[in-house]
Amino acid sequence: MKLSSMFLHTLKEDPRDAEVVSHKLMLRASMIKKLASGIYSYLPYGLKALKKVEKVIREEMNAAGAQEVLMPAVQPAEVWKESGRWNVYGKELLRFLDRKGGEFALGPTHEEVITSIVRDEVHSYRDLPVNLYQIQTKFRDEIRPRFGVMRSREFIMKDAYSFDIDDQGAEKSYDAMFKAYERIFSRCGLRFKPVEADTGPIGGNYSHEFMVLASTGEDIILSCGKCSYAANLEKAEIAKPESLDLKQAPEGAPEKVHTPGVRTVEEVCGFLGVTAKDLIKTLIYSTDNGIVAALVRGDHDVNEAKLKRAAGCETLELADEGTIEKFTKAPRGFAGPVGLSIKKIADFGLLDAGQNVTGANEEDYHLKNVWLARDAKVDLVADIRNAQEGDLCPRCSGGTLGAIRGIEVGHVFKLGIKYSKAMNASYLDVNGDLKPIIMGCYGIGVSRVLAAAIEQYADENGIVFPVPIAPYPVIVLPVSITDEKVMGEAKRIYDELNSRGVDTLIDDRDARPGVKFMDADLIGVPYRITVGARGLNEGVVEVKERSSGTVEKIPLGEVVDYCLARVNV
Numbered sequence: 001m002k003l004s005s006m007f008l009h010t011l012k013e014d015p016r017d018a019e020v021v022s023h024k025l026m027l028r029a030s031m032i033k034k035l036a037s038g039i040y041s042y043l044p045y046g047l048k049a050l051k052k053v054e055k056v057i058r059e060e061m062n063a064a065g066a067q068e069v070l071m072p073a074v075q076p077a078e079v080w081k082e083s084g085r086w087n088v089y090g091k092e093l094l095r096f097l098d099r100k101g102g103e104f105a106l107g108p109t110h111e112e113v114i115t116s117i118v119r120d121e122v123h124s125y126r127d128l129p130v131n132l133y134q135i136q137t138k139f140r141d142e143i144r145p146r147f148g149v150m151r152s153r154e155f156i157m158k159d160a161y162s163f164d165i166d167d168q169g170a171e172k173s174y175d176a177m178f179k180a181y182e183r184i185f186s187r188c189g190l191r192f193k194p195v196e197a198d199t200g201p202i203g204g205n206y207s208h209e210f211m212v213l214a215s216t217g218e219d220i221i222l223s224c225g226k227c228s229y230a231a232n233l234e235k236a237e238i239a240k241p242e243s244l245d246l247k248q249a250p251e252g253a254p255e256k257v258h259t260p261g262v263r264t265v266e267e268v269c270g271f272l273g274v275t276a277k278d279l280i281k282t283l284i285y286s287t288d289n290g291i292v293a294a295l296v297r298g299d300h301d302v303n304e305a306k307l308k309r310a311a312g313c314e315t316l317e318l319a320d321e322g323t324i325e326k327f328t329k330a331p332r333g334f335a336g337p338v339g340l341s342i343k344k345i346a347d348f349g350l351l352d353a354g355q356n357v358t359g360a361n362e363e364d365y366h367l368k369n370v371w372l373a374r375d376a377k378v379d380l381v382a383d384i385r386n387a388q389e390g391d392l393c394p395r396c397s398g399g400t401l402g403a404i405r406g407i408e409v410g411h412v413f414k415l416g417i418k419y420s421k422a423m424n425a426s427y428l429d430v431n432g433d434l435k436p437i438i439m440g441c442y443g444i445g446v447s448r449v450l451a452a453a454i455e456q457y458a459d460e461n462g463i464v465f466p467v468p469i470a471p472y473p474v475i476v477l478p479v480s481i482t483d484e485k486v487m488g489e490a491k492r493i494y495d496e497l498n499s500r501g502v503d504t505l506i507d508d509r510d511a512r513p514g515v516k517f518m519d520a521d522l523i524g525v526p527y528r529i530t531v532g533a534r535g536l537n538e539g540v541v542e543v544k545e546r547s548s549g550t551v552e553k554i555p556l557g558e559v560v561d562y563c564l565a566r567v568n569v
């Protein structure tokens with residue numbers, strides 16, 4: 001492709017409304033263009049990169065035995081009503097009426113559609129297993145779309161669905177997808193980690209997220225330094241203590257202290273001269289299983305997914321001011337476990353004595369010298385907080401967890417019979433009995449893979465594409481377009497690379513070399529071949545590797561093979 005005629009309009013400066021690196025650079029490199037909040041067009045350079053990612057995904061999905069389909073973006077309400085999600089999905093589901101008043105939605109995911117297809121087509125165990133996937137545009141009406149294509153409303157996703165006759169088969173399908181995902185992200189040139197993710201009501205280790213490691217990532221991953229345990233923050237467990245007995249403190253009766261207007265952990269610490277570790281933080285939650293008080297150390301954070309499991313509830317949210325006052329007899333900020341007559345769940349972190357300051361359930365008062373074992377009847381001691389760096393590993397002995405950041409690009413999940421049961425997708429087994437089909441679902445955020453790759457490798461000069469997903473792995477840069485010899489050689493190298501299967505650019509624009517160098521760096525082309533008059537006199541061209549910045553002089557006759565070896569076509 002010749003840059004002189006390419007629809008590529010790079011920007012020198014960061015656009016003002018872009019917050020994260022990938023968003024800034026995708027706009028600056030003319031990859032995407034915003035149409036409305038969270039809705040983007042892919043321009044030629046961005047689309048070319050997207051197609052490379054799609055190609056890798058397609059090849060690996062097909063190799064794993066999945067078959068490609070293409071389902072509609074517009075979905076009728078009926079299938080959503082059948083699965084029971086029409087009323088519970090919330091506002092992310094963009095709903096609308098057609099001209100006849102029929103209810104429809106823009107598909108945020110396709111469990112309903114695929115299950116309705118398989119229900120109609122599959123009747124016998126002989127038709128199973130089957131895995132169907134698509135690469136298609138989804139729409140989720142995010143309340144606050146941001147970070148460009150990283151969190152957009154319209155996005156491109158690969159979603160696959162497996163259908164099996166039993167759990168054993170479903171596990172095999174899950175495993176095949178897990179391995180396919182490892183190959184996909186490796187082939188895209190990414191550093192990534194599969195981590196355990198929360199499965200909600202399904203349970204077991206049947207959900208993994210694939211995280212691209214990047215210091216700018218939104219997600220926190222806890223991983224053991226000693227064994228292979230890794231989980232996202234929501235799921236990461238903490239090693240279970242040997243005993244769940246709350247330890248009795250040696251001395252001191254509870255003492256009420258006047259703490260006017262002192263509510264937050266920081267304020268209490270400052271006022272009383274204690275550390276956050278000395279505090280018992282008491283958070284009141286409203287759940288579908290009653291009101292619950294979650295007790296954690298002042299320097300810990302409640303993990304709501306864990307609290308849900310411990311409390312045996314499905315929904316849970318922090319109680320409003322009125323509820324807090326009703327149950328604690330005090331405004332927010334003064335709740336404590338002593339004398340509180342609702343279900344109290346204490347975190348493992350409170351097992352050791354040493355935590356002794358808490359709210360007094362009275363406005364402007366706290367209690368000192370509180371010992372849970374003596375002063376408050378705790379209903380349950382459980383793991384209800386977020387794991388953090390330095391916590392003990394739940395899988396091995398002696399390992400500690402470290403925290404790193406990542407960007408979720410894929411998710412594999414065992415669905416079980418949730419949809420097949422609700423939508424009557426069943427098959428006749430060997431004995432002629434009707435059984436529900438066991439399902440799994442497997443997603444990859446295709447547009448997110450691109451953004452994550454940019455986040456992982458970008459430097460101060462711009463994008464650094466890994467070779468396998470670079471729109472063009474090589475750019476030929478003639479220093480002067482008026483020098484016939486320079487242009488002749490540049491054109492020869494460009495033509496030869498293209499004819500040998502390397503997508504190659506040539507910067508034949510009438511621009512200063514400095515501008516061309518800056519653009520080549522900005523758009524992240526892995527190899528830049530600079531053709532100049534001085535080099536030609538010596539019979540060489542300069543090849544710069546974008547990722548390492550190293551520059552080598554390569555003889556004219558060898559440069560094509562040199563590039564071919566590196567871009568691995």
Ligand SMILES: [Zn+2]
Pocket residue numbers: 224225226227228229393394395396397399400
């Ligand atoms: Zn470990």
